[in-house]
Structure formats: C-alpha cells, structure tokens
Amino acid sequence: MSRIYKYDDSERYIPIDLGELVTGAQIPFEIFTHDGTIYKSLLDKGSTYSYYAQRMIEDQALSKFYIRQGSALNFDEYMHNAAKLKKMLLEPDFFNSRYKAFRDKWFIVDKQVLDSGIPFTLPLGGLRFPLFGEIPFSVDSNDAYRNLLDLNSDIAVREQDVDSYYLYLDKILDAEGIEDPLLKLRCRREKLKVWCYRLLEEARNNSITQDTLFKLYKHINIVMNLIANDFGYAGKFLFFDVSDFFLYIHSTNVCLMSLMYGHASNMEEAELLNLGISAMLHDVGRVDIDDDAGENSYNEMEREIFKSHVIKGKELLDPQRDVPKAAKIVALTHHEREDGSGYMAGLTGDRISKFSKIVALADTFESSRVTDFKHTFKKRTQIIGEMVHQEHIFEPDMLKTFIGFIAKLTI
Ligand SMILES: [Fe+2]
Ligand SMILES: [Fe+2]
Incomplete structure (x- = not known):
C-alpha cells in the first residue's frame, strides 16, 4: 500500500x-x-x-x-x-472449476512475442487470478499491445488456434527486418512448447505419433545448437515463464534445463537428444491426474494419487514403440532419490539412471520456482540454497554441476 x-x-x-x-x-x-x-x-x-x-x-x-x-x-x-x-471468492470449488475449464480450452502464449511488429489477429484470452475469460481485442497496434501488457495477466490463444499461433511464430523467425535475438529465442522456446503440448495431447489419447516425436527431436536439436553457440545467452530460455499448473510449460522448462545440464557436462549430441525427449515426457503420467492432487497436498490420499503419476507415465509410454527406452525409465524413476527417500521403489544411488537424476535436479528447481498458481516466484538464490541443504537426495557431483551452471546464467 x-x-x-x-x-x-x-x-x-x-x-x-x-x-x-x-x-x-x-x-x-x-x-x-x-x-x-x-x-x-x-x-x-x-x-x-x-x-x-x-x-x-x-x-x-x-x-x-x-x-x-x-x-x-x-x-x-x-x-x-x-x-x-x-x-x-465465496466458493473455491466454483473458482477451481473455472480455472480448469480455462486451461482445457486455451493455450498460454508468451505475450512478449506478440510485440514483434507483425500484426497478431487471433482472439486472445486472459487468465489473471482470479478472473478468466476472453479479452475483447486483438493486437494490431502498439496501443493495443500496451493495454494487453497492462492487464497483468497470462495471455492465451484458443486451443483450435494453436496451429495459427505456430505460423505466426514462423513469420517472426523468417521476417527479414526482425533482428532482436531475444525475441527469436522466445519464438524458439514457444515452438518447442507447442510441440510439447501436442505430444502430451497425443499421450493422453494413447497415440503418440512418429511424426510428432520427429518434430520434437528436430526442435530439441535446434535448441541444443542455440545452447551450444551461446550458453550464457540461451540461459534466458529458463526465465521467460514458469508454471507447474500448465504441464506443457513445466515440461518445456525441465527439458531446457536438462539440455543445459547435458551441455555443461559435455554430453554427446545423440545422448542430448534422448535426454531432451525424456525430460519432455517425464511427467506424462500427470495428463490424467486431477489437479487437486499434488505432492504437497494436505490430504494423504491426494498425495498418493499424485505419486502414482510415475506408474501411469510408464504405462502410457510402454506400448509406444517409437518412444526411447530411456524416456520410459525417466517417467517411472524421476522421483527416486540418491538416499532411497524417493518414490515409487525407493531406489538408491547406482540403481537410478543418469537421465532420471538430471531430470530430478531440473524438476526440483523448476517446481520450486512457483509457490502457488497465483504466480509467486521464489528467488533463484533461495532455491539453490534449499537444494544445497538437501544434498543427500542428489548425487553430489551432479548437484555441483547443476548449481554451477544455474548460478552462472544471466537473467
Ligand atoms: Fe513428476
Ligand atoms: Fe515434473
């Protein structure tokens, strides 16, 4: 005040x-x-x-x-x-159902890419705690764009407009007059996010296609090269937007962070690709889990339901022939911890795959960034401090590598 x-x-x-x-x-x-x-x-x-x-x-x-x-x-x-x-405000259930209904029909976009100078004419929706709904204008002028930013809300396009949004991203990347490297980085991340969204949708319908997997490989590869060319700069990828509530945003961030870890530890290209796809799919078992269930839920049954996402993930991926085995293992074991305190099997040290340990580090960092869905952010230094404090649950050398590069990234 x-x-x-x-x-x-x-x-x-x-x-x-x-x-x-x-x-x-x-x-x-x-x-x-x-x-x-x-x-x-x-x-x-x-x-x-x-x-x-x-x-x-x-x-x-x-x-x-x-x-x-x-x-x-x-x-x-x-x-x-x-x-x-x-x-x-009087009825939390009403609020939750509205929130979920919004999520099912809209795709959250990075609103900074709407300010590219290229007119953006798709209908937009807004999600600002606690108001949801369509925003009645399109971004065809600087004034309209400023109004949009001023609304201080998450901005989304309708599910059926995701393809058109993707074409808009391509237009920015292809435009000759646009040099802004940060804008292009944002577009690359958005494209990866769209493919993640499609992949998770296919997983939910038990029909992961080779084509979508192939596209995801292609875009992971592009991002890998950006990271290799300018590691510090590509680190900005991680600080564009965060959400645990929107699985495609969470998974994209965990994927980017895992790739950075892979790069920082001199991983080979083929291995990096597999790591990227494994990280993208790590929480695939959450596609059908109700959001009232969460790892920190006060209700034990809800906590158990949440934990079951690792089993569901493996079950969803197992019949998918084109999904690499490493990804199936990560989906099942990314909540196992070095000292045996994780779930579901309580595996220790050597019995946990390297990819699962990398994804566990990235996932822990990413999940700690948002403390609730009202967008309260924790500082990076605070999260690093918390992770150092829990060093027994991570492999010490890997934790060191992880914290080493996260701390160095420029925001
Ligand atoms: Fe998970
Ligand atoms: Fe996760």
Whole structure:
C-alpha cells in the first residue's frame, strides 16, 4: 500500500464508488483520493482490496476516490466481472472449476512475442487470478499491445488456434527486418512448447505419433545448437515463464534445463537428444491426474494419487514403440532419490539412471520456482540454497554441476 504524493496534472482522473469494489479481490488499477489540492495514491494496482484496506480508508474519513483515465479499461472489465468475482471468492470449488475449464480450452502464449511488429489477429484470452475469460481485442497496434501488457495477466490463444499461433511464430523467425535475438529465442522456446503440448495431447489419447516425436527431436536439436553457440545467452530460455499448473510449460522448462545440464557436462549430441525427449515426457503420467492432487497436498490420499503419476507415465509410454527406452525409465524413476527417500521403489544411488537424476535436479528447481498458481516466484538464490541443504537426495557431483551452471546464467 503506497502513500506517495503525486503532482501530475497532465493525467485525468475518473471518480469511482468504493462501495462497488469486491472485498478480498485484487484491484487491477491504482486508486487515488483528492484532498482539495492534489491526487494522492491510496491503493496500488495489483493490491488486494482487503478488510484492512477498507478500515484504513474509513479511519482517514476520506470520501472521494478516483482512478486514472488510463485505467478505465481495467476498471470496466473488473466491474463487468464483479458478480462472478464475489461468487468465486465465496466458493473455491466454483473458482477451481473455472480455472480448469480455462486451461482445457486455451493455450498460454508468451505475450512478449506478440510485440514483434507483425500484426497478431487471433482472439486472445486472459487468465489473471482470479478472473478468466476472453479479452475483447486483438493486437494490431502498439496501443493495443500496451493495454494487453497492462492487464497483468497470462495471455492465451484458443486451443483450435494453436496451429495459427505456430505460423505466426514462423513469420517472426523468417521476417527479414526482425533482428532482436531475444525475441527469436522466445519464438524458439514457444515452438518447442507447442510441440510439447501436442505430444502430451497425443499421450493422453494413447497415440503418440512418429511424426510428432520427429518434430520434437528436430526442435530439441535446434535448441541444443542455440545452447551450444551461446550458453550464457540461451540461459534466458529458463526465465521467460514458469508454471507447474500448465504441464506443457513445466515440461518445456525441465527439458531446457536438462539440455543445459547435458551441455555443461559435455554430453554427446545423440545422448542430448534422448535426454531432451525424456525430460519432455517425464511427467506424462500427470495428463490424467486431477489437479487437486499434488505432492504437497494436505490430504494423504491426494498425495498418493499424485505419486502414482510415475506408474501411469510408464504405462502410457510402454506400448509406444517409437518412444526411447530411456524416456520410459525417466517417467517411472524421476522421483527416486540418491538416499532411497524417493518414490515409487525407493531406489538408491547406482540403481537410478543418469537421465532420471538430471531430470530430478531440473524438476526440483523448476517446481520450486512457483509457490502457488497465483504466480509467486521464489528467488533463484533461495532455491539453490534449499537444494544445497538437501544434498543427500542428489548425487553430489551432479548437484555441483547443476548449481554451477544455474548460478552462472544471466537473467
Ligand atoms: Fe513428476
Ligand atoms: Fe515434473
């Protein structure tokens, strides 16, 4: 909650009624008051309109409240959803079902790639805790793009538009005038993510095709070369976006991190390819597991259901002839730990495959980055500290290699 005094006469302010706000929800706009002379900031954008905030305002006996004119779009959208928002805050089940419904119909994109200068005309959806739904504009101007960023939400395209999004990524990569290497890196990562999404869909339907596997190999290879050419720079791959809730984002990040580990430990190209595909598929057993179940769930039955994803993963991959054996082993054993404290078999040291140990390191790091699905991020140094603290569960030399390169990456 900030109390910075503002003297900005160039901006226009619009009066609002605080009584209309939803208690307990985040506000996607800054709120001001006016003391007869100047506008003062009362509540920051993104802060929660809590009971505490209400009391603080009452205590000051304030009566006039405003938002900046530039926030009108956010305010309108917020008001449009206010009734739904109240319902969600009162009924967590309603909220969860909305969240899952959104995930099933939309594909999260890296919104930074939408700012390529090439018009983007696909319908977009937004996912901002706790609001979901279609955003009513397309990105065909700089202003529209800025509005999009200002919405402070995850941006998604509809499931049926993923192919068109892929073509858009190709357009950026092929465009002659676009030199921005970071944008191109983002596009490469997005393409890998799309193939991961397709592969996991096929796995869910028990029909992994040779074609999709082949494409994934091809894109893993491209990414491998980018890593080999400029390791420090390609490290930025890891810091674009994170989510444990969207399996294709999680799996893509674990794949990228595993490839970097492979590169840092001088692995051969053919081995790297196999490692990449194994990392991509490590959590394939989670495609059918309900999200209420999680490793840290308070409910023991849910924890056990979550753990079963390693068995489900192996069962899903076993009949797939084109999937390498190494990937089937990783799907089954990536939660085994050096000291035998992992699951499902409690294997120790030498009985765990090298790929499973690499994926375990990458997976532990990646899963620690997001502490909840409201996008709370942990610092890299904090995660490294936690992993060093648990050194008995990883092979010491491998942990050293892993932390060594993660710490060196430029963000
Ligand atoms: Fe897992
Ligand atoms: Fe995982």
